[in-house]
Amino acid sequence: MKLKTIFLLFLAAFVSGCGLFGNGGGETSRTTGWEYNSEETGNIPYLSGYEQEAGPGLVFIQGGTFTMGRVEEDVMYKWDNHPRRVTVASFYMDETEVSNQDYREYVHWLNRVYPGDREKVNSALPDSTVWREELAYNEPYVNNYFRHPAYSDYPVVGVTWEQANAYCSWRTDRVNEKILVERGILQHDNSQSGQNIFTTDAYLAGLYEGTSGENPEELPDGTTRRVKWEDGIMLPNYRLPSEAEWEYAAYGLIGNVDDEVLTDRKIYPWNGAYLREDTRKDKGRLKANFVRGRGDLMGMAGALNDNADITAPVFSYQSNDYGLYCMSGNVNEWVADVYRPLSFLDVEEFQPFRGNVITEPRRDANGDLMRDEYGEIVRDTVADYRNIKDGNAESQIVESGDWNATEDRGTEDMYFKDDRPGYFSSLIDDEVRVYKGGSWKDRPYWLVPGTRRYLEQTRAQSDIGFRCAMTRVGSPEGF
Template structure:
């Protein structure tokens, strides 16, 4: 018996190890719950991609989220507004633009509109910043009206005169251009040269949602390196468009929420050790003042702002902040997240609707006020074809229900689109939980559902407004010479980014290192 056991033990160990090796080797290609192989055209063709590593889109920096005290950096309330009292919240990890959107960035946007819709003068005009914001009855700012946006000397300066609505339109446009560029580089769409020389030009420009719905295909569109189609019955060399499940396309660019912006501006990640915030901040940099305390740069201003009345840049021969109006978007030192000009230069639009008492009505995870729930409208509900506007973008309509409807409810709603059940759902919850008198709302106060928050302070603001917790508001269709914006993007997958100083379990160590490499963190 002893001999038999001695003989069979190595065999069993070999069999076990072989099984484990095969199991581990095929883990990404086999369903762990059914054992059925993925990406097999003979058993259904389900394609699962486990090798995708998420990374930021162009211009973005990863911001590892966490908990912080929103309003906590406000050490004095000069305005006595009491509109950002302290409360602890959690912000999910996300991406944010390294810099403010510049004039060169906006000119790229205008150029694309003019190239793709040369006869639509209204579209181009609506996208133009209001350069008249520089005019003032008692100032000679007239040169900026014609020069600030287009002169090469200002190309790296932040774009101003843009409304909240224009900033959102830019985010939508940027999403489509980034995803189109990714697909053309990968060969899933024809390259730019082939597209320009092709006789079969697409009827509409590329749109991410329309593409993902399979409505952007055909001659002059499909690239030679589209993914293989494993659908049962498909030809051996059949190809398909990229899907969201492939992990190739980027999430939408958007304006950051107020909580995201304040969290990123503070950059407390540089003051954190072992889960403890060692030092709080008043500004995006350490210290109580607005001048550099380092030996080689001692006394230099840390941001572009207005120290006192009548002093926009200091004394000739030794200008204190180097800017009379705005300055380049990469001026000064970045904060501990690597973000430039999170204080001063220009104020920045955020997504939120302004309420003085937002701190009373908030969720402690990803707090945000301003939700308007919209759905894509179908041109043909049976075939799933999405309706497009004249610019090739999906038409969006108010959401009809707060949850997934039953099949019966869906059919009833299609038969009677104006049913009472749909009317009972409030898709526009910008003023959620507001106790208002509808007859007086918007009449006795300047605050309404189109009042949007902006933060950060500008070249024409005092140091008080450089504190990330301060907040002001302006109507979403208004603009001025002191307000610009930067974009953000939702981070998908694991929220953990900074793992260098944190012990990890062996099973997670390789994954964490791989994520850090993709995100550019070493």
């Protein structure tokens, strides 16, 4: 009996985390033995067991390996989506496309914070004239699609790639501001204006002059301080997904895996090669919003096949195995990548992406961070990899044989552009971005996630919207 008691005591001590000599359940350094987060040892910071929460509107996308690119015949014969096996890290993605209501909230905020700056507000407005056609009566959409409440839950269109990125930045700041307000770290300031606008970067740099709330971050010695990035309180940036992330999420292959064996590849975000539902309830209904055939955008009266003449509400049709809606059809979606026909041959196997532009904050003569008139930190480009291996000097063929002449060569030397009428232009440069997914005005071929198209990042169309993503920090699924 005594031996059993001794054994149980030893086992309890062991299971409790080896606290006799270890890190004391995360409170003591395993390296030096000093206590973390203690006034007596200088408040050495340590946070154990952090688990990221999904930001508003996002769902978790567990990462993994998949074959990116073509899964059927390349009917356009562009040869720009060669199959390649890659790995995508876990991340978060919007459950739906960004809706008109979502985007109106952004415009409303700009109107409230910059009431006298029409240029700032107008720069964010969708281009409603994208609905206008010379030989179609689309004027009602020009006037109503973005503004009328009937379309509140429809995907926003008429936004450029640049506008979509600006929305992502704004959303990051509003979400992080709300986190700090809800925790009592900041008081909500409804009168923000000028340079005193909450941005995540400005707050972390100590440049936002907000008012402390009732529960500021308090150290063990009773003093308070600003929240730091190391505290893990604020979320990473909302951003556009990379092309690889978008394609991986669209397929939703998590439902087609049996112990690391992919049992079925997909052509679309759903299983099978059919475009119609086979369930008893919805049998025969189309699985997405697209053009079935010439002049048939929604079917016949009394039996509308996709029930959408143009776009459809963002929660329409069945979600894929990740819980994402309308990853095929409804609207095409901007992704972050710069377009190149041969990116599939150039990019890395892990987290493939073309479009990295590395920046650093600009500082004045005194070493202080510089901000623009809107309170945003000014950043300078220190490295630009958009044309690496496909447009930079290393990828040029110099017929003269003078290799010194390659120093000043760029994308325009590889991809010829000539805007004169009747002259050839490749339309490819460092400001042309990829969009994917197919739309309400596309044929089924473009519903395949592996297909890709491109457009200048300053242009907008009535069939292009977007959704946001967020990086996951830590392990792919948690330990």
